[in-house]
Amino acid sequence: MARTQALMIQIATGDPRPIGRQIVDAVRMKVATGALAPGAQLPSVRGLAQQLMVNPNTVAKAYAELTTEGWLESRQGMGLYVAAPRQRLSDAERERRLDEAIGRFVNDVIPLGFPDEAVEARLAHELQQLTSRKTA
Structure with missing residues (x-):
């Protein structure tokens, strides 16, 4: 139990x-x-x-x-x-949510004035941190 x-x-x-x-x-x-x-x-x-x-x-x-x-x-x-892992959303819904999240992200980040490279590096770092936690 x-x-x-x-x-x-x-x-x-x-x-x-x-x-x-x-x-x-x-x-x-x-x-x-x-x-x-x-x-x-x-x-x-x-x-x-x-x-x-x-x-x-x-x-x-x-x-x-x-x-x-x-x-x-x-x-x-x-x-x-x-629950046991499984694909919880259809491929189309996953794509829709990704597009929506990226749109929100871009609208929040662009006005901050960071260079694209800095934003991409920070995003890559955060994704790597999450991925390393998942596999640890």
């Missing part, structure tokens, strides 16, 4: 994303980078809500979204667990 794994995430009050979105994004990132392994049990809704000092309904909605998307699986009477 898997032990509940502490979910070490933080909520930023100055973040423009709603708290539920921050929870969803943080769990997705932890699963994608391997920080949360398949089969790991997550804290209960009440437990995570207390840890983050947020409304339990917010956590419940975030968990529901992650379950619907296939990141988590619910086991009757046992709790929520990280």
